Amino acid sequence: MLEVRNLHAKIGDKEILKGIDLTIKEGETHAIMGPNGSGKSTLSAVLVGNPMFEVTDGTAIFNGKDLLEMKPEDRANEGIFLSFQYPVEIPGVSMTNFMRTAINEKRKYQGLEPMSAADFIKLMKEKRQVVELDARLSQRSVNEGFSGGEKKRNEIFQMAMLEPKLAILDETDSGLDVDALRIVAEGVNKLKSPHNSTIVITHYDRLLDIIRPDVIHVLYKGRIVKTAGPDLAKEIEARGYDWIKEEIGEK
Numbered sequence: 001m002l003e004v005r006n007l008h009a010k011i012g013d014k015e016i017l018k019g020i021d022l023t024i025k026e027g028e029t030h031a032i033m034g035p036n037g038s039g040k041s042t043l044s045a046v047l048v049g050n051p052m053f054e055v056t057d058g059t060a061i062f063n064g065k066d067l068l069e070m071k072p073e074d075r076a077n078e079g080i081f082l083s084f085q086y087p088v089e090i091p092g093v094s095m096t097n098f099m100r101t102a103i104n105e106k107r108k109y110q111g112l113e114p115m116s117a118a119d120f121i122k123l124m125k126e127k128r129q130v131v132e133l134d135a136r137l138s139q140r141s142v143n144e145g146f147s148g149g150e151k152k153r154n155e156i157f158q159m160a161m162l163e164p165k166l167a168i169l170d171e172t173d174s175g176l177d178v179d180a181l182r183i184v185a186e187g188v189n190k191l192k193s194p195h196n197s198t199i200v201i202t203h204y205d206r207l208l209d210i211i212r213p214d215v216i217h218v219l220y221k222g223r224i225v226k227t228a229g230p231d232l233a234k235e236i237e238a239r240g241y242d243w244i245k246e247e248i249g250e251k
């Protein structure tokens with residue numbers, strides 16, 4: 001699915017990613033943890049092609065294609081989806097229109113006809129249920145005036161609509177109340193299949209208790225310094241990151 005090798009990226013003169021290696025196979029869920037400012041959001045931004053960051057070295061191959069050569073919209077059309085740590089508001093554009101445009105753009109890329117209005121409405125209804133999204137929210141402008149939790153839930157709804165091959169969820173859990181956290185995490189699980197993959201970026205093991213990743217990576221100062229099984233999240237919750245810094249000889 002995704003093969004990242006020696007990825008380096010900078011913003012201005014500041015190097016943020018300093019040689020990331022990451023292999024994600026079809027059907028796998030990986031979690032990325034790590035202290036604030038270690039480069040987690042930067043990695044997700046670079047993978048989806050955010051032009052703020054400049055890739056200075058390394059490769060990223062997505063289903064056999066050179067990701068770094070692709071325009072951001074083509075990366076989305078190829079099936080990469082990023083749920084933002086801070087979802088943006090788009091005043092004046094209704095959720096319904098936004099989703100219809102996104103879906104039909106993708107269908108066009110795949111050489112398919114636009115979806116009929118009836119099918120689209122049916123799909124919206126079906127996918128809203130995945131995250132128990134209030135129907136009224138889809139009448140409103142994208143994220144405008146949504147509460148923090150509603151925005152996060154809406155991100156997973158968008159993911160459900162677009163059925164990505166690789167979903168990257170950047171701190172989808174932050175700001176969610178306990179019930180919403182469970183609904184969103186279970187929504188992510190419902191969308192799992194042997195043919196898609198997920199990267200979950202989070203600080204806490206409570207989301208991972210429900211999502212159960214196959215692998216957990218720790219990103220620190222722009223590098224993946226540790227990779228282990230799901231128990232690593234518990235260890236980090238209990239012990240913080242200092243012991244990992246010691247392991248890599250930083251302390």
Ligand SMILES: Nc1ncnc2c1ncn2[C@@H]1O[C@H](COP(=O)(O)OP(=O)(O)OP(=O)(O)O)[C@@H](O)[C@H]1O
Binds near residue numbers: 034036037039041
């Ligand atoms: N637009 C920017 N301009 C300058 N520096 C930036 C910019 N975006 C990110 N950085 C810097 O890059 C580093 C990594 O940031 P990033 O957002 O990737 O961290 P993170 O691991 O996602 O942290 P958090 O856990 O707090 O979300 C930080 O030092 C940050 O200040």
Ligand SMILES: [Mg+2]
Binds near residue numbers: 040
């Ligand atoms: Mg971040």
